[in-house]
Amino acid sequence: MPIPTIQWEKNLVKIIDQTELPIKKTFIKVTTASEMWNAIKQLKIRGAPAIGIAAAFGIYLGVRKFQSKDKKKFLGKLDDVCSYIGSSRPTAVNLFWAIDRIKRRVHVNSEASVHELKELVLREACLMIDEDNQVCRAIGEHGLKLIRDGHSLLTHCNAGGLATAMHGTALSPMFRAKELGYKIHVWVDETRPLLQGSRITAWELGEAEIPATIITDNMAATVMSQKKVDLVIVGADRIAANGDTANKIGTLGVAVLAREFGIPFYIAAPVSTIDREIKNGDEIPIEERDPREVTHGFGRQTAPDGIGVYNPAFDMTPAKYIKGIITEKGILNPPYKKSIGKIFNTS
Numbered sequence: 001m002p003i004p005t006i007q008w009e010k011n012l013v014k015i016i017d018q019t020e021l022p023i024k025k026t027f028i029k030v031t032t033a034s035e036m037w038n039a040i041k042q043l044k045i046r047g048a049p050a051i052g053i054a055a056a057f058g059i060y061l062g063v064r065k066f067q068s069k070d071k072k073k074f075l076g077k078l079d080d081v082c083s084y085i086g087s088s089r090p091t092a093v094n095l096f097w098a099i100d101r102i103k104r105r106v107h108v109n110s111e112a113s114v115h116e117l118k119e120l121v122l123r124e125a126c127l128m129i130d131e132d133n134q135v136c137r138a139i140g141e142h143g144l145k146l147i148r149d150g151h152s153l154l155t156h157c158n159a160g161g162l163a164t165a166m167h168g169t170a171l172s173p174m175f176r177a178k179e180l181g182y183k184i185h186v187w188v189d190e191t192r193p194l195l196q197g198s199r200i201t202a203w204e205l206g207e208a209e210i211p212a213t214i215i216t217d218n219m220a221a222t223v224m225s226q227k228k229v230d231l232v233i234v235g236a237d238r239i240a241a242n243g244d245t246a247n248k249i250g251t252l253g254v255a256v257l258a259r260e261f262g263i264p265f266y267i268a269a270p271v272s273t274i275d276r277e278i279k280n281g282d283e284i285p286i287e288e289r290d291p292r293e294v295t296h297g298f299g300r301q302t303a304p305d306g307i308g309v310y311n312p313a314f315d316m317t318p319a320k321y322i323k324g325i326i327t328e329k330g331i332l333n334p335p336y337k338k339s340i341g342k343i344f345n346t347s
Helices: 033-041 048-063 071-086 093-108 114-144 172-179 196-207 217-225 251-260 336-343
Strands: 006-009 012-016 027-030 152-155 185-189 212-215 231-234 238-240 245-248 265-268 314-317 324-327 330-332
Touching: 006 048, 006 114, 012 048, 027 033, 027 048, 033 048, 033 071, 048 071, 048 093, 048 114, 071 093, 071 114, 093 114, 114 172, 114 265, 114 324, 114 330, 152 217, 185 196, 185 217, 196 212, 212 217, 217 251, 231 251, 245 251, 251 265, 251 314, 324 336, 330 336
Parallel strands: 152 185, 152 231, 185 212, 231 265, 265 324
Antiparallel strands: 006 012, 012 027, 238 245, 245 314, 324 330
């Protein structure tokens, strides 16, 4: 531990199929843009930073077999592939951050040949892996300042190594605490309906030999009321300019409970997850997923035929519930419009 989530290896992308965890650790070989689109859509790879890296590689896979030397046609193909990859999941801003970064890199080097531009896209995708590893380690160092030996933490969904290239965001401070010999314990929200907490986070913590206990989402209030939680750290899929944060469905409930029981609630995310074009959480698009994830989870029907289902994948936590945002540049404090503006050198 940690295990690389996504790798460029032997002219293809190799990812861990997270839908098979925790029963099997299966690697998928991705060779086309459509395979990457499906991997992102079907949650075979998930977590905002990991999705961004996957998107970059998906763009390369979509253009690498382009044969013409006509640069105008190549740029048209690139735009088409970017739009296609961008249609896979709408909420995670890192997906669009990566797409925009690839497009900017190509346009800045517009004098290069088509072959050179394709190689540039590949290099940029590989660079994103190295950068993400550095960013997540930095998040771990900053988040470590909040953790004390003997602390019991709670997390929701999965923001560990499998949500990034390797080291994780919300789990990174916990991994770092383990490295330094801290005795900590983690309460793991099951995270319904797809159980990313019990399937993935619990697996990662087990691999890291960090003591953990799974609870269903509706047990968090009881655990907090019993004073068994010292600190909450969760990840993020998009953060608005005012600090409002979109994360996996159920995060809002955890934040409200933490406020009620006087428990510090922190977001851990790279700066790339901050979308300054979004003024507040009301502007963040929320993905709705297949009703069968609720009615037929993991192959078994658990609801009557024909029943209505509302299945948003994310919710929005208002900034007022967030004690701080742990980034690679440090911990941001309220008011977030000011602290976010400061790290981008804007007011």
